[in-house]
Amino acid sequence: MRMVVLAGGIGGARFLRGLKRAAPDADITVIGNTGDDIHLFGLKVCPDLDTVMYTLGGGIDEEQGWGRADETFTVKGELAAYGVGPEWFGLGDRDFATHIVRTQMLGAGYPLSAVTEALCDRWRPGVRLLPMSDDRVETHVAVEIGGERRAVHFQEYWVKLRASVDAHAVVPVGAEQAKPAPGVLEAIAEADVVLFPPSNPVVSIGTILAVPGIREAVAEAGVPVVGLSPIVGNAPVRGMADKVLAAVGVEATAAAVARHYGSGLLDGWLVDTVDADAIAEVEAAGIRCRSVPLLMTDVDAAAAMAREALALAEEVRG
């Protein structure tokens, strides 16, 4: 069974861990969001790719869901002593090593996909992890601060501002010119099923779909495409997805997110049991819908969700 999963950070990574347990023999290709990549201290940081890699490779800080376990912050403290920031982005010493290796390889001319493969040689995540693109795409968020409208990097919006101000627009800068990374379109074309984990529909999965060719490939793959709602009980399970949903004019409800993807893309949609009343609305939009528990409290819960997603895929395959 060949599966393609479009993944953001924490939600995507935890779902993938469940999927691996639910389908241990599956051949899984993960297309990772790189729109939240950022250059910090001259180093290239790829938060979503790393969260997937660390989570599946056993190196993640389980509690916070990102960054490395047993982390220390000596380098960051020294950088601050030099007056060099930003301090609002928490890079630990172990994590720094990943970014140093990545930056060195990129500087030597390797594309991000090759670098990611090399990093995964160490982590052995048990999936094929591909960046959505080798080209630079950077998600910017239009905000109003002190009466002045300006665009900030997604990380500045998410981590520094903690989405405390409204997002007026979300723009994946560079996406229009970006090409899917080698292997991305092929993996989608050869997939037996495509899954959207409960990742952010705007700044994670939305950004991946914004790379020309990827949305079309998913829509035309001719295989079940099943998603899991990141909204439970009219609120994001994690993070502040409602803020960026508002920016694209989508309500923070499980049904609205399904309609946002649309039946042209999505064949099946899982909502949480508390959102069972959304089923009728989703199915009216032409998307098969089931309600199941959608809280990834542990790996077993994530595996159960993955099984439900795969069962729904078989159901729509008919």
Place this chain on the structure above:
Amino acid sequence: MRMVVLAGGIGGARFLRGLKRAAPDADITVIGNTGDDIHLFGLKVCPDLDTVMYTLGGGIDEEQGWGRADETFTVKGELAAYGVGPEWFGLGDRDFATHIVRTQMLGAGYPLSAVTEALCDRWRPGVRLLPMSDDRVETHVAVEIGGERRAVHFQEYWVKLRASVDAHAVVPVGAEQAKPAPGVLEAIAEADVVLFPPSNPVVSIGTILAVPGIREAVAEAGVPVVGLSPIVGNAPVRGMADKVLAAVGVEATAAAVARHYGSGLLDGWLVDTVDADAIAEVEAAGIRCRSVPLLMTDVDAAAAMAREALALAEEVRG
């Protein structure tokens, strides 16, 4: 009193600490060797500049004489886990931060001299620390390994091979095309005295003098130029200076090093008390010579050496 000191790493740094104590009101400009700079993990490492900066700024690992005090090695361990080396160069976490800041600033277009000044904003070494040049100069050592002659980076020769094989030649690659960094020639021209600490005469001070214009500026400054022998009792005080002296055909004796600099450059030379019998030979070469204790066992000893050097400078000034 304006002083210019040409400095390598440990010996230069410790001498400077003594000089600051001996002449607390002096205006000291240090011209630092950058020939042993190396790119590691995509980062620009300047071992001699950092040793001076850390030593005078109170951040040095006193015992080993280089690197940071209270150092940890998390990043290095992670890089090794990625299979990324070299492992033979001991970069600690605190030290990494310096190289990250330097590399980021160089990448942003600042010359090394401006970067060094910015780093010194934190360390406040109490001297003006200038790299010999903003241009890349890299000392290579010709060696024979397994019957094959090849050139290795100075750090590979010094740190990895620990000078265990003969050096057939020492070449400061790029020196001929290099220009002295801004302020270097001006500082020499305005100096009241120029000092050569007991640094390596080939790969430290020799490399600085190899930058076109610096040797000439020192020779023509018209002020006393006084050096301290790094050779005591026919052996280097630190390191393996005899190996690189042999490569340039100079005996590892206090007198031979003085003659190597020559009376065209050097006005005064301090040898250790155990080398008192070298005085006649040095003076016969036209260089005023005195014997004093030359072991920098602590800051007081280094300060005493600095006082002797300054006294000899006044003596030759006449």
